[in-house]
Amino acid sequence: MVSRLSQLDDVLAALADPTRRAIVERLLAAGELSVGDVAAPFAISGPAITRHLQVLERAGLIERRVERQWRYVRARADALMPVEGWLSHQRRHWTAALDRLEAIAAAQTPRRKKS
Secondary structure (H helix, E strand, O other): OOOHHHHHHHHHHHHHHHHHHHHHHHHHHHEEEHHHHHHHOOOOHHHHHHHHHHHHHHOOOEEEEOOOOOEEEOOOOOHHHHHHHHHHHHHHHHHHHHHHHHHHHHHHHHOOOOO
């Protein structure tokens, strides 16, 4: 079984490229698309799109299916869960840290007397 950190690393590495992020966003919005439809808005070669799709598939972000001569891909939204979990953990950590800092600053700030 792949560790959660390794899975997170794979997903973040795959999403580090703007073209791959755009592909995932397009698939999340549209559902399943043919590889040709995925490639249509990009000014890059077919082999380059194929390489991007391979990276996304290895990271578990998309899945493919073949129907006769057509190749279809769709996003796997559940593959984004490691990122969501990591972000949630970071949000809790930094919220708590900032709350502690705010409490320290408030305790050290002299109170003004009312006039």
